[in-house]
Amino acid sequence: MTEQTILTLLLGIIIFDFVLERTLTYLNRKSSKQPIPEELEGIYDEEKYQNSQAYQAEVSKFGLITSSFSFVLLVLAIYNGWFGMLDQWIRTFSPLSLISPLIFFGILFIASDLLNMPFSIYRTFMIEAKYGFNKMTAKTFILDKIKGYLLTIIFGGLLLGILIYFVNAIGSDFWMYFWAVMAAFVLFANLFYTSLILPLFNKLTPLEEGELLSSIKAYCEKVNFPLKNIFILDGSKRSSKGNAFFSGLGRKKKVVLFDTLIEKHTTEELTAVFAHEVGHFKKKHILFGTVFSIALMGFMLFLFSRMAYNAEVSWAMGGQTSALHLNLLAFGILYSPISTILGIIGNVISRKNEFEADRYAKDTYDSAPLIAGLRKMSADHLSNLTPHPAFVFVHYSHPPLKERLRALNN
Numbered sequence: 001m002t003e004q005t006i007l008t009l010l011l012g013i014i015i016f017d018f019v020l021e022r023t024l025t026y027l028n029r030k031s032s033k034q035p036i037p038e039e040l041e042g043i044y045d046e047e048k049y050q051n052s053q054a055y056q057a058e059v060s061k062f063g064l065i066t067s068s069f070s071f072v073l074l075v076l077a078i079y080n081g082w083f084g085m086l087d088q089w090i091r092t093f094s095p096l097s098l099i100s101p102l103i104f105f106g107i108l109f110i111a112s113d114l115l116n117m118p119f120s121i122y123r124t125f126m127i128e129a130k131y132g133f134n135k136m137t138a139k140t141f142i143l144d145k146i147k148g149y150l151l152t153i154i155f156g157g158l159l160l161g162i163l164i165y166f167v168n169a170i171g172s173d174f175w176m177y178f179w180a181v182m183a184a185f186v187l188f189a190n191l192f193y194t195s196l197i198l199p200l201f202n203k204l205t206p207l208e209e210g211e212l213l214s215s216i217k218a219y220c221e222k223v224n225f226p227l228k229n230i231f232i233l234d235g236s237k238r239s240s241k242g243n244a245f246f247s248g249l250g251r252k253k254k255v256v257l258f259d260t261l262i263e264k265h266t267t268e269e270l271t272a273v274f275a276h277e278v279g280h281f282k283k284k285h286i287l288f289g290t291v292f293s294i295a296l297m298g299f300m301l302f303l304f305s306r307m308a309y310n311a312e313v314s315w316a317m318g319g320q321t322s323a324l325h326l327n328l329l330a331f332g333i334l335y336s337p338i339s340t341i342l343g344i345i346g347n348v349i350s351r352k353n354e355f356e357a358d359r360y361a362k363d364t365y366d367s368a369p370l371i372a373g374l375r376k377m378s379a380d381h382l383s384n385l386t387p388h389p390a391f392v393f394v395h396y397s398h399p400p401l402k403e404r405l406r407a408l409n410n
């Protein structure tokens with residue numbers, strides 16, 4: 001492919017992505033204004049319903065502004081060859097070509113973070129705060145930033161460093177070796193996320209003696225799940241939105257319940273949510289998800305190895321000579337249609353898994369408290385109760401509430 005064709009392709013994909021995303025969001029916003037279906041009546045009172053409409057309108061308007069901003073910036077950068085210019089400039093002082101990609105991505109990371117910061121501050125401290133969701137102080141926001149930067153430097157820098165080394169030392173077969181490194185990294189992250197990474201941001205405490213623990217204890221005995229793996233997370237440090245999740249593999253598995261969830265739900269509802277999370281483990285969803293993502297990574301790295309050394313790609317990005325980092329960035333854009341399709345497949349599987357976990361909770365515990373809990377959670381999050389099917393198909397990792405309740409009632 002010529003430089004010109006690649007440039008056209010890059011711009012075409014960016015424009016297509018933007019138009020698709022905007023169309024889906026527009027449809028979804030329109031769909032959210034329909035009357036609430038019968039099955040979901042009573043979730044919102046009139047005031048809460050108006051509140052949810054106002055919240056969704058504000059979030060989608062804000063999304064239009066931020067995505068338009070990034071879109072225009074990216075198109076300008078690609079069209080004018082700004083990434084190539086950055087590469088030229090780095091070459092004037094970077095002593096080793098091995099370090100240039102690290103400097104290149106370091107600068108891009110800082111620049112994009114600074115450009116996005118006003119938006120994320122506005123979203124957290126204006127929109128989320130206005131609807132009573134934000135519990136984050138400025139101090140937590142700044143500390144989160146610093147920790148996020150450190151983690152990116154350590155893990156991002158390390159992985160990128162290994163990739164650069166392999167690309168230069170091994171040649172086009174580098175993808176197999178780097179795949180092994182990435183697979184090890186994903187497994188490591190999965191196993192140690194709740195014990196090493198999460199505690200940097202949140203406090204995890206074991207569930208204390210009481211009504212909830214007794215109820216969960218009885219359930220655990222019934223389904224043979226080790227009780228020592230249940231933790232409470234201080235989600236209230238950042239947001240009033242309650243949540244629960246399952247993490248880890250094998251003996252490292254953990255169920256994490258947010259304190260904000262515990263605050264608002266009854267013991268039965270919480271046990272049902274817990275049963276749903278145990279369902280994910282028993283049905284091996286986490287294991288399959290991990291294997292699936294490692295397989296996709298291999299596919300992606302193989303594709304990247306086909307264009308890692310291509311000079312035309314670097315020229316299309318505005319570079320003068322072939323540069324790994326320019327090609328890697330271009331690859332990220334060229335790969336995005338594939339990643340959109342894979343994302344949709346992943347979401348289809350994930351929604352199926354959610355139904356399975358709900359079913360597991362229903363069979364081993366009870367459906368009524370799960371229904372009550374899900375309804376309450378939707379109301380607390382001011383969720384869109386009538387999302388557009390196309391938006392659900394592309395973006396929803398969980399089925400819409402209406403479908404979940406229908407399945408639970410059957």
Ligand SMILES: [Zn+2]
Nearest residue numbers: 276280354357
């Ligand atoms: Zn789930």
